[in-house]
Amino acid sequence: MARTGISSLAKSSAVMTAGTLASRILGFVKTMLLATAIGVTIGGAADAFDVANKVPNNLYMLLAGGVLNAVLVPQIVRATRRSDGGRDFTNRLLTLTLVLLLGVTVIATLCAPLLVRLYSSSAWSPEQTALAVAFAYWCLPQIFFYGLYTMLGQVLNAHSSFGPYMWAPVVNNLVSIAGLIVFIVVFGPGEAGQHAVGTWDTPKLVLLAGSATLGVVLQALVLLWPLKRIGFSYRPTFGFRGFGLRTAGTVAGWTFAAVLIGQLGFIVTSRVAASASSTGGEASASNAAYSVSYLMFMLPHSLVAVSLATALFTSMSSYAAEDDTRSVRGSLTLGLRVVGLVNMFATVAFIALAGPAAMLIGGGSQAQARSIGLVLVTMVIGLVPFSANYLLQRVFYAYEDARTPFWVQVPQVALTAGGVIASGALLPQQFVVAGIGLSMSVGYLFACITSAALLRRRLGHLESTAILVAHLKFAVAGALACAAGMGLLAWAGEGAWAGRAGALVTVGWIGIVMLGVYLGVCWLLRVSELHAVAATVRAKVNRGAG
Template sequence: MAARLSSLARSSAVMTAGTLTSRLLGFAKAILLATAIGVTVGGTADAFDVANKVPNNLYMLLAGGILNAVLVPQIIRAAKRPDGGQDFVNRLLTLAIMVLAGVSVLATLAAPLLVRLYSSTEWSDDKQALAIAFAYWCLPQVFFYGLYTMLGQVLNAHSNFGPYMWAPVLNNVIAIAGLGVFIFLFGTGRAGEHAVGTWDATKITVLAGSATLGVVCQAFILLWPLKRIGFSFRPTFGFRGVGLGTAGNIATWTFGAVLVGQLGFIVTSRVAASASSSSGEVSASLAAYTLSYLVFMLPHSLVAVSLATALFTSLSTYAAEKDTASVRAALGLGLRLVGLVNVFATATLITLSTPAAMVISGGSVAEGSGIGALDQARAIGPVIATMVAGLIPFSANYLLQRVYYAYEDAKTPFWVQVPQIVLTAIGVVASGLLLPGQWILAGIGVSMSIGYVFAALVSATLLRRKLKRLGAKDLIVSHLKFGIAALIASAVGAAGMRYLDEDLYSSWTGSFLVCAVGASVMLAVYLGVCYLLRVRELHQTIQTVRTKLAT
């Protein structure tokens, strides 16, 4: 157990460092974007958000779906062939690239339709036209996101995890540089300079073109580490009779899940786009929803994705060898480690949701709008809180899905996702119809969280049949300990927030200090209580660190 934890920790540490750097730069990019074009006022932010969200959403689905489900298990199994699987992998990648190219071309040509699907019918013609213009620049990202994922999964299958997690750093650096150029050339959006009717081809190209250039570089930078491990891709055609049938079956079921997920996201996007101020009250916008989702994804990306990536290669190997006991042990370790971090992250983000909203929005609002930065943060805060409430089951289900994919089973995750999406969509539509404008996005966050809980429970129940048992008692006891520690840490954080003067976090700098100090204090309390409760993973991590320092 200790040796497995040490190996997992080494692999995860490299990926977490890359992900953390990328996410921090991502927050800087989000803040700079909010400064450039605003968050809640003017309409431009929502137009760009929709245009840039479609390829991003497709990427998340592809990375967590078709490509992840197919590539690593297939490459590991193909490695047992006489040629080490080189011919098989070449054919698999050739087919995947062809499909990606076709999807990307069709998506770009369908830009007007996609924008209308993801936006609101209440948008003006000018706002729709601006979003479509952005989309023509952004939609080719689908191909390069897919290429990045394919090349990264080849590296992961060879246990070379670092480059895949560090490549997005380059993407964010280029995007930040592009936003800097935009602000230098055209100024910020604080006084309404970038309202919907003010955009020309040059402004659109600088903003959306730099975003796409970052994704292109993110993909091509992986060619260098692939060359270093000796991998040489040669396009190879002829896809019948070479063993691609299993891969095709998995891809078909996963593509079905992608379509279902897209339908659900279209519902969410349209309802979120319809959220607006009512009776003079401030409501969170579609762009604010995206910022909140960015906060939600931060702990998931740092821990769950890094651990799942490191574990997936091992899980696929164990599954191919029919070593069920090792699959169970690896999954249990992953769920407990992810839970240790995510329970704390959930408690902290809920407790500090308002100052966190101030930080991610950059304290930026349009001048003359009548909206204060703190009012805007209060509108976004509940969205963050309701979204992160589903963080623990979301990450748990992500790990559970990796086990299904390791066994080359994409059918079960599909049938889990269908009722989840239906359940979430019902909640989202009800939120749009029944809640006041300023609470619609919070209602969407609650609906998403309920869907995540449902999916995690069903996935675990079905997986228990496959693995005979999951070690549920151990998982429940561990999470109860995490929960007790988080409640105590939250009480300390909430007490501190109660006695703070609101003026302290009515600015970006003050909010950043509140988040930094508050999170640090809560972390110290959380780890201290976990240590006293003898949380096994924490004690083993401490022992591993002590051993490394001693040597």
């Protein structure tokens, strides 16, 4: 049995989940304000800013994000066994990473025109492309600060200080929200072509893109304080030979290759979605609307899977270093079942309430909301395998094995890209982005099954029967909850969610009923995770009462 139980796991992840939830709520507020400021449907400025602001995220994930997440925690955990507690090794690793990040950021910023053309559509007008390039010059410096945030956060995680890493994005969102509010007050909302491509001058551009970048800068710098509290003081230390960095370099190389493959696939997705944006009708799901759907898709994953994986990754890295296979397997099983319990409900809730949820976040007409909602449904059916594969990958990384995830990534990306291209070529224009979402879900399922099969060889077995039985119970409860939600939404009628306020009320009360049905059926089916959580809560209440 793993040394990590539900109670201890809950304690480790509670602060992270709260931070992520606060950040995601603010993220939705930011998205709604952005939609108010410049819109999310077809039309120049929205897609231009969307592409420009995604480029630093994508480049960071390509060149550093996945590498740092895979390398830092296992390496630092192992380094703490050295006589100096790993301080010298950590300083050298951070110094090398910072130098590389700075170089990448400078080069990427100089190549802004090329990068925008790479991620956008050839159907864009020269004016729309020029606006996206101008946005990109302000947004691309985010690469360095995203990297700094990840490095400092992973150092904290390796020392079992999980909360600050998850709470820091709150600062980012608050700054961005403030910038958007000022933008709307000063320049007005994006109505009737008020912020069309040809209307953007330097003050408007700097306020929108500059506030987005300032938020990322502060998100990184705020972590310096908790690092000081745990006694970590970074000193730039050069000289990288003979200090055990070769293993880190090997893992980083395979991880970089995997992320590169993933980004090549994303370029295909971005270009096909951008093409749909440039030629679709008013209710067609645009590239920006794709981002809204993906934001909603990522919410439950970020709240649960990322928080649990972060808490488990440090302990699993320690177990792997000790060759304690039983504890690694037990921690993985626990994580998969808890994540499945939550994500199954999220899946059916988004399926039943896709239209009102899209209206709440994206605004616009109900036709536009239904178009975005269709994209959300096709994406969210892949949520459970997506999060499961995320946890499975962390086990490989805990064993310093990044080669296997790479070989899983290659056919997954090929499968997804093939579906995306087919969607762009074969589907009616209004369904292209929904086809992209479905292709992504198929890829997630393939990756999950393949990763599990390969990991079973390493760990001997994965307690597959218990995991599958648990997910079958979740699916039964989810189907009944989904049926209840769809029935109530049909009873309420489309008029109940014609605007954002109505959508908020509709999502709220129907979501609560669905949650009650889901938890009730899970309880009747004796879902052990739910009973264990309830027992933990009762114990805490009883201790508090005593």
